[in-house]
Amino acid sequence: MSVSLAVTAKFGQAASRTALSPMPWGMPALPEEREASGFELTGAVLHFGPERQIYAEGDEARSFYKVVSGVVRTCRFLSDGRRQIDAFHVAGDVFGFEAGADHRLAAEAVSDCTVIAYRRRGLETIVTHDDRLGSWFFSHAMTTMARAREHSLLLGRGSAAQKIAAFLLETAARESNDSVIDLAMSRQDIAGYLGLTIETVSRTLSQLERDRTIALPTARRVVLKDHRALRALAS
Amino acid sequence: MSVSLAVTAKFGQAASRTALSPMPWGMPALPEEREASGFELTGAVLHFGPERQIYAEGDEARSFYKVVSGVVRTCRFLSDGRRQIDAFHVAGDVFGFEAGADHRLAAEAVSDCTVIAYRRRGLETIVTHDDRLGSWFFSHAMTTMARAREHSLLLGRGSAAQKIAAFLLETAARESNDSVIDLAMSRQDIAGYLGLTIETVSRTLSQLERDRTIALPTARRVVLKDHRALRALAS
DNA sequence: CGAATACTTGATGAGACTCAAGCGCCGTGG
DNA sequence: CCACGGCGCTTGAGTCTCATCAAGTATTCG
Numbered sequence: 452m453s454v455s456l457a458v459t460a461k462f463g464q465a466a467s468r469t470a471l472s473p474m475p476w477g478m479p480a481l482p483e484e485r486e487a488s489g490f491e492l493t494g495a496v497l498h499f500g501p502e503r504q505i506y507a508e509g510d511e512a513r514s515f516y517k518v519v520s521g522v523v524r525t526c527r528f529l530s531d532g533r534r535q536i537d538a539f540h541v542a543g544d545v546f547g548f549e550a551g552a553d554h555r556l557a558a559e560a561v562s563d564c565t566v567i568a569y570r571r572r573g574l575e576t577i578v579t580h581d582d583r584l585g586s587w588f589f590s591h592a593m594t595t596m597a598r599a600r601e602h603s604l605l606l607g608r609g610s611a612a613q614k615i616a617a618f619l620l621e622t623a624a625r626e627s628n629d630s631v632i633d634l635a636m637s638r639q640d641i642a643g644y645l646g647l648t649i650e651t652v653s654r655t656l657s658q659l660e661r662d663r664t665i666a667l668p669t670a671r672r673v674v675l676k677d678h679r680a681l682r683a684l685a686s
Numbered sequence: 687m688s689v690s691l692a693v694t695a696k697f698g699q700a701a702s703r704t705a706l707s708p709m710p711w712g713m714p715a716l717p718e719e720r721e722a723s724g725f726e727l728t729g730a731v732l733h734f735g736p737e738r739q740i741y742a743e744g745d746e747a748r749s750f751y752k753v754v755s756g757v758v759r760t761c762r763f764l765s766d767g768r769r770q771i772d773a774f775h776v777a778g779d780v781f782g783f784e785a786g787a788d789h790r791l792a793a794e795a796v797s798d799c800t801v802i803a804y805r806r807r808g809l810e811t812i813v814t815h816d817d818r819l820g821s822w823f824f825s826h827a828m829t830t831m832a833r834a835r836e837h838s839l840l841l842g843r844g845s846a847a848q849k850i851a852a853f854l855l856e857t858a859a860r861e862s863n864d865s866v867i868d869l870a871m872s873r874q875d876i877a878g879y880l881g882l883t884i885e886t887v888s889r890t891l892s893q894l895e896r897d898r899t900i901a902l903p904t905a906r907r908v909v910l911k912d913h914r915a916l917r918a919l920a921s
Numbered sequence: 922c923g924a925a926t927a928c929t930t931g932a933t934g935a936g937a938c939t940c941a942a943g944c945g946c947c948g949t950g951g
Numbered sequence: 952c953c954a955c956g957g958c959g960c961t962t963g964a965g966t967c968t969c970a971t972c973a974a975g976t977a978t979t980c981g
Contacts, residue, residue, distance in 0.1 A: 527839055530921045535839055535842050535843070537835055537838060537839065548828075549828070549832075550825070550828035550829050550831065550832045551832075555832060555835070556835070585820060589820070589823065589827060590785070592831060593783075593784070593785035593827055594785050596785065596827055596830050596831040597786070599834035599835050599838060600772055600790070600791070600834050602834075602838045603772060603834055603841060604762055604772065606838055606842050606881065607770050607841050607878075608764065608770070608881070609938095609968095610968075610969095611968080611969070637927070638928065638929095639927085643842075645842075646841065646842035646843070647969080647970090648969075648970055649928080650928095650930085650969085651969060651970075653928060654929080654930075654969090656929095657929070657930080669978090670927075670928060670929090670977085670978085686764065686765045844936095845936075845937095846937070872959070872960090873959075873960065882937080882938090883937075883938060883939085884959090885937085885939085885960095886936090886937055886938075888960060888962080889937090889961080889962075891961095904946095905945090905946090905959075905960055905961090
């Protein structure tokens, strides 16, 4: 972490990128209404270099965070030292929002990234005094829940190819251009996210390229050439 | 479904059995405060026989549900017909609580079971007028999210033995007697929950019995004989 | 340019899936 | 009461996918 600067930030635009459906519970359709609402939260802008830890598993959950730029992973370490990744968070995503008193997962910067840390303390009072903010948090919790479920189901499914295909489609959906993906994360990270090994990830990507389903101009750039085939694989 | 009877039910006692930590966000510590709160929701009591569907994937999410007795599974069907199980819900658990307009997963009765269906419509107004209820729902969403995460991490982990051990410990934690488990679900269900096949589940349980880690007086009854060994396995 | 790091590729083996019986429990009907 | 059939569970044999171990290549950075 390097810079730490108090700011007052408008809240809301998160969760807009998600591939999951909007329209939750007749709640205010963020982010459209957020300006009207006018609620504000104070947070500290923080910057982290690649592979830097934002918080550790077990740390007291004093704050939660919103990604401004870059990519963050939330993860856990297994006894054998392998890193299991729960989720990747991109600009606009909120992470570190916990049910209990402390963080169940560690958070680390995948790339160079900027986040805003919001104090959790004091939030509860704001929430009870601002229906919109309360609704927003609720909505966010529901969305995160739905994503966690999708991830569970993805991991339960069979082959490495299925997982990789689903991962590529999921990642592509977050990008502006839905056919060219610039991966912020390493093969190791992808492996940790999909419950595979780095070798299997690499081999599977190579195989997809041989099948002309994707192209790999560089290791970190993936071009989706056959969306139909990918969707069929991800089934 | 057989009986359908309008009732007014006190809400709250859910989420009390969970193994996950309480103390969310300085929110009211349900269920202790629920009587004081006095909020009430109207729901219909429904009864389902084993293997009956409560709602299907894609159904409009008009209601959400609380389990009174029995076990419910939320699941999805893969193209090859296999059933992937997201979660098992026991007495007190709430399910069918969706972020979007419709159910992302199907819900089915594992055993004979009784549930209360609460209309989602009208809830939003109650929530905004009752801080405690709103808080409770938020808290519930967070807990469900945490569970989904734990499930993801479980599925990402390696061996069948690890998964089975974790499943047994998780299930035992829900039982009153933490060493004797009466499984409501079939091997097929366990397989669907852990991303394994029925044969692997059976073989792994047999192996654990040979190792004297568990005993299997009947197929559906598991006695945990060596908690230490199980925890070491689940790691 | 050299060294470190990330990625790819190959050979091998373990573990889980598939296919196929076989067992045991339970309810039904003779 | 016992025979029968169905269903859920267990067990076995063979196959295949993916993890592991081990090089080898490419890319980045000092």
